[in-house]
Amino acid sequence: MLQAFGLTSTPRRDRPPAVDDLTFEAPPGAVTALVGPPGSGKTTVLRLLLALDPGRGLTYFRGRPLHRVAQPAREVGTVLGDVPGHPSRTVRGQLRMLAAGAGVPVGRADEAIQAVGLGGLEGRRLGTLPRGADRRLALAAALLGEPHTLLLDDPGAGLAPAERDALHALLRAHASAGGTVLYTTADPKEAARHADHVVTLHAGRLVAAQDAADFARTRLRPRVAVRTPHAARLAAAVAQEARAARRPVEVVTEDGNLLLVYGGDCAQVGDTAFRHGVPVHRLAEETAVVDPAGTRPGEGGAPPPGASPPGPGSPDPVPAGRPARSPLRPLRYELRRITGVPSTALVMTGVLAVSAVLAVLLGRGGGTPLPAVLAAWPDLLPLPPAALGAGLLGALSFGEEYRYPALAAGRGAVPRRLALLLAKLAVAAVAALLLGVLVAGVDLAALRLFYGAELITVPDNWRMMTASWLGLTVGCAWAGVLGAGVFRAAAAGVAAVLFVPVAFVPLLRQVASGPEIRSVAGLASRLGEFAGPRWAPSLDRWIAGALEVAGHPAGVALVLTLTVLLCAYALTGLRRQTSW
Template identity: 65%
Template sequence: MLQAIGLTSTPRRDLSPAVDDLTFEAPPGRVTALLGAPGSGKTTALRLMLELDSGRGVTYFRGRPLHRIGHPAREVGVLLGDVPGHPARTARGQLRMLCAAAGVPASRADDLLEVVGLAGLGDQRLGTLSVGMDRRLGLASALLGDPHTLVLDNPAEGLSPRERSWLHGLLRAHASEGGTVLHTTSDPKEAARTADRVVTIDDGRLVADQDVADFSHTRLRPRVAVRTPHAARLASVVRREARAAQRSVEVVAEESNRLSVYGSSCAEIGDTAYRHGVPVHQLADETGDTGPVSASAGAGAGVRAVPRPASSVAISELPPPIPVRPARGPLRPVRYELRRLLGVRTTTMIMAAVLAVSVGLSVLLARSGRAPLPDLLVAWPDLLPLPPAAFGAGLLGALSFGDEFRYPALAAGRGTVPRRLGLLFAKLVVSAGVAVFLATASVLVDAEALRLVYGGDLVEVPANAAPLAVSWAGLAVGCAWAGLLAAGVFRLTGAGVAAVLAVPVLVVPLVQWLLSGPSARSIVGLPSRLRELAWLQWPYETDRWAMAAVRVVTQPVGVALSLSLSALICAYVFTSLRGRARW
């Protein structure tokens, strides 16, 4: 059972809310259509149900709001607009990535591609899909977690009549298994053909909540629309002549001097008006939804032209059920993040470009003979704020959260961007691993290039190789995390890149200025003093490593990165708590 209670959107400035105190139910085992003209608030209503937009009211999915459901993809399958995925990602890769997020086996992606008729197009890029294919893939994404409730925004848009029939059969099959189906449409005839219940809204308010038979009888019968300043007189004349001729004619008086005449024709109404001298301003045949009607009825029984009932829709094949509950554990978001990272060629292209630039700069620096060996190995000339590998790690970190906002693959499951700590930790772990890999690869490739161009005498292992390696890895990881957190806070990839560049350009000079004064105190002996405070005594050999780590952190770049990361973490936590408080 889906219960929407008092849904009201937040109005903008002096405008009225797009959805105003909307309350209705969608029972299980039935297909419910949310009907309304374009701009009537259907999509806003769905976004309020899914807690994607701010507002008042609550929606219960089998007695629980969405934010109280442990596995949203298992309970609610959603299709809003186009498939929210990177255009370079394949259809199969998109579904496999979402399988990892939902905690279901990756093999379910192929099962759903078969069900929605895209089995032969799994390797096609999302950017090349037609509108019909995009809707099919969106429906497959909604069905990934084997949900009980389907919430679909105009799912038949862009489909051919044959595809519409298949889609309606699939929705009917889901309902016949006891599931709940709610979909929006602006076509009253489609609502009458496919739904068991029709909820009509206008300007964000509830107009009618009817069984499909009542909806078809009151809203879809062929009629003659008449507008005249003498509506009551014409209605009386039409009724009198219908009784005299023993014909079944129904006259319904509406607002603005308008009549709806059922069981007659434009020619008959026009002749009657002419004979009795009644001026007519509008005379037209209509079949469709014209908004709410009043309860005024004329003499005679109306002729019911009820369209084909929804039960006559051919039932399509459903995907196989998932035998187990979605998996928990830390590997679930890590799998999602790895598939998101490696599912497009952007990551590989950035890494290849970074290594190529790093090799070129390293060879050019070595030619002058003035750069020290550590700068040669990481390709860090004085004129660049960061070495290529560190900047590349920051760019990949910024993309890891920036793409979530640009292509919100998880929007249907939980908010515009998932702010769950599990996904954040997964992004931190994966981005750190990528940064360490890129930093190590750049050093190895640069060393091999220098050995190849200038000979083996140039490249030697320095005496302080371990502290240098830790410092280099820390710089790369810090840049990756700075880009990731900044993109998560400001919801923009460019903001993440700007945060990475701000560390050496703005924060490092500020830290150097603060530390430029003479120091009257020294941190020498800090490890031994820490040993006195600790319960567990560590070996004396670790003092040297602890002191080396302290020296790395107290460098201007280390201090700047630490300050930047601390500020970004606080900002991220603040925005996360504010977003949760809004629910």
């Protein structure tokens, strides 16, 4: 059962709260509709229930507040607008990524696709989905965790009549299985036809909470809506003919040119307009909710029957706007995120092609050192293409989260937990290592193809070169991840990568030229003496290479940049978590 007590949104400036002291319940095994005109606070109610907007009140999902539910996706499924996903990601890829975030088996993605009628569209990219399919995709995402409660904001928007009927059949099946369904709608006829219980809102306050049959009998009223530039003239004609025919008719004029006729039908009103020569721009039959001013005593915010406020031992209200949870399987989520979009393959392919061309051009004159040729690093570039590509992949790992916030739909924030950061750093490092190895291999193969294998030989210090090369690519990838995470944009991550050679390295070279700089030469051998016979001689060369990388101005600059970005990420994350 879903229970809400005293929900009140935080007002903005001098305006009244969008939701004011709202108490209601949605029982299990039934479909509950939240009905009200546009601007009545329906969406705000859902966001307060999910603690997405600041406010007061208590919400219980089967007796527990949401912040005490270990796996929210298994308790509550939500649809708040469209599913924010990368337009190049496929339907199946999007749902599998969300399944990893929710900690459910990957097979649930295909089951949810079939349940909402998206069969045959699994391979379609989100940016090419037909109208209405995005709403079904949002519902499929809500169903991934097999939740007990469904909270849906106008789920039928943009759907054809047949699709709306199929949607309500799905909601009815969920309720029949013992689940709780609460959805919002502005159409009272739809609520009376498809819901079991109806909660009526007006200006953020409760008007009535009743069964659908009672709602249809006591609060619905048919009317004819007419839009005409001569509303007053048509109103007088309709009233005059109704009196002559002794028919009870009520005519209300709104907004100057809108006429609402209660007690007639479209044929009668249209014939009257024709006889009196009144032009009509719109003529339609509607069903209106009875004026909320007629609220009976005991409604308007009173607890519904069977609802009891929490006792003294109940938990205090949780402030809204809590940070979004990290994915329950962060590493699997990040792997599906990076492999589910074509940009990853495009970046790597572009880097390989550019590096091979640059390596051939640099090796043509014979005056460029072999390490620079293999890295395809001419003097005019601040970084080699592989390092720039690794930094771009790292920047996209957080940049896409902020642009298409699949993890935190409706929250406007991205989880900044340690598990998600470590997963992104690990996957970015693997991608950077793979890119670095591929670039070196492709460049070496291109050089041997163009200039002969006998002229291009593997140097003796290849271990040191390898450590330096892979350290540079991984460091740039991490700088991209942290830069995008701190400044909430992929462009900021790329800027953080470029900041190392453009600003830091020249400064450090000037500092390193001073007489006070000490050398760490011989540290590897001293470590070997300290470790004794267990020390492997091959480690000397790797440690020497790593120390040379760390002592290089570019390596020092990269380490300092990563340290600053990591501290900034930690500080901004702590500040946002404690600000609530």
